Amino acid sequence: MLSNATRETSLSGVFVPRPVTEQEIHALDEAFDAAHDGPLDTANPRVGCVLMSADGLTSVVGWHKGAGTPHAEAMALAVARSTGFKLHGSTAFVTLEPCAHHGRTPPCAVALIEAGVRRVIYSYPDASPLGGGGAALLRRAGVEVLGGINYQRGKELIFSWLDNAPHDVDPQQWVPQRPxxxxxxxxxxxxxxxxxxxxxxxxxxxxxxxxxxxxxxxxxxxxxxxxxxxxxxxxxxxxxxxxxxxxxxxxxxxxxxxxxxxxxxxxxxxxxxxxxxxxxxxxxxxxxxxxxxxxxxxxxxxxxxxxxxxxxxxxxxxxxxxxxxxxxxxxxxxxxxxxxxxxxxxxxxxxxxxxxxxxxxxxxxxxxxx
The missing domain is CATH 3.40.430.10 (Dihydrofolate Reductase, subunit A)
Structure with missing residues (x-):
């Protein structure tokens, strides 16, 4: 039986108790399932995202399809807008901390803020200098953020790539230091x-x-x-x-x-x-x-x-x-x-x-x- 409390991870590895529900754990599981639809043979990690409406009754799914394509959050937001999904007050469940990096695509953290997402729950913290800092950006905008949920599964999913990312390489071109x-x-x-x-x-x-x-x-x-x-x-x-x-x-x-x-x-x-x-x-x-x-x-x-x-x-x-x-x-x-x-x-x-x-x-x- 899952506890109604979990732990939030910061980039320093400090855990602070935060509430999480069975329904939210299930939504994050769906995000992991979606992430596995992404390719293994790109320089980017596989990431999945589920957006759940404020009333918890409807959801949409996105995932990253490879270098140069929209990130998982951006794909989920696009699906939401095309289907009439109500974004304001929704919750985003993401397998990796939303990025704060300006690259081929805008920062996912900013996109979630602008969409009116109220809460973000993610699994693995993005400690890389390329994309990290999204959780802090979300919090400064008043978004409630829970991190480190099913941490080990999030780490497995991205093969520890982001821990080794260099400071001066475009994220689309980055190759990990070891497999x-x-x-x-x-x-x-x-x-x-x-x-x-x-x-x-x-x-x-x-x-x-x-x-x-x-x-x-x-x-x-x-x-x-x-x-x-x-x-x-x-x-x-x-x-x-x-x-x-x-x-x-x-x-x-x-x-x-x-x-x-x-x-x-x-x-x-x-x-x-x-x-x-x-x-x-x-x-x-x-x-x-x-x-x-x-x-x-x-x-x-x-x-x-x-x-x-x-x-x-x-x-x-x-x-x-x-x-x-x-x-x-x-x-x-x-x-x-x-x-x-x-x-x-x-x-x-x-x-x-x-x-x-x-x-x-x-x-x-x-x-x-x-």
Whole structure:
């Protein structure tokens, strides 16, 4: 049961109690759903907006469709005006703090003020020097502002891009300093990814494997360590996807990549990053326009990325099997005592056939305000 109180976040990370209702939480959920209609392959974050009438009986929806198009708030306002929706006294629910930036489009905060919006509820604060400050602008105009609602979901949605935005770059041209990193593995109940004889095909069932390919279709690149690449000879593709639409295939590590490997012979681009310097690896991905990467093993690479605190999200598939011996899903991640453990928060679980999928995000200092 949701509480009727939540916390508002300022750019300094200070939380202050503010009221929020079940209906408002539902409206913000609709804004998140709308945001996912936006593209993943632009330099802008995906943002959704819902405008609810003063009486709470009608609403309109907007989302950002990519660089050069109206922001989510502007789209929602345009829909409202075209349908006769009464803007005066309405409430805006936005997944990201409305911007205060003059760029290709006017500041969304100003547009909401001029439309007569009475209240703004947003999820993630825009701390970037490019667009930040919208909440303060709204408050100065007398608009009631609630922030930090379902904070963690808002952070996930934009892949932490805005935290790294430079001061002197047009927001339409900005490329993040590093991509959003998802680490994935499939394992038995006792944490094994292969049996004692090395067999690993297949630990999970067909439904789990199909779902994993659905996730693959949402990323810009699929990466594995050079050891796993040499041992498993993976294709690094997405099932039932045209050749030109496959994500970039990436191999990281000093072992050479054979031109006779399945990934090299499949006709798609393959990037070999011959290094063990993982910050350098993710920087290389950014320079290759990768904003979202799925690291699909092996345990050495995944563990090292976690040890370097470079993993934003974990995807773990657990099969109802006990192997008792065999290759572990995880290697040394630099933890010597319990208090030094790497923390992740579970944000989704679902059953896929006989298997269970668990999605987790790296725990932040600010935490989840939901």
């Amino acid at each position: 959003y990193v998802i680490a994935k593995w499939a394992m038995s109940l006792d944490g094994r990814i292969a049996a004692a004889d090395g067999t690993s095909t297949w630990i999970t069932g067909e439904q789990a494997r199909a779902y994993a390919h659905t996730i693959r279709s949402t990323v810009d690149a699929i990466a594995v360590g050079s050891g796993t690449f040499h041992t498993d000879d993976p294709l690094l593709t997405v099932r039932d996807t045209p050749e030109q639409a496959h994500p970039l295939r990436v191999v990281v590590g000093n072992r050479p990549v054979s031109e006779g490997s399945r990934a090299c012979s499949a006709g798609a681009s393959l990037l070999h990053v011959p290094t063990r310097d993982l910050p350098c690896f993710v920087e290389t991905l950014s320079h290759n326009s990768v904003r979202r990467v799925l690291v699909d093993g092996g345990p050495t690479l995944v563990s090292a990325l976690i040890a370097e605190q470079l993993v934003d999200e974990l995807h773990v598939y657990v099969a109802p099997k006990l192997l008792g011996a065999g290759k572990s899903a995880f290697d040394d991640a630099g933890v010597t005592t319990l208090t030094a453990a790497h923390h992740f928060s579970v944000v989704e679980t679902q059953r896929l056939g006989e298997d269970v999928f668990i999605r987790l995000v790296a725990t932040t200092d600010l935490g989840d305000a939901s």
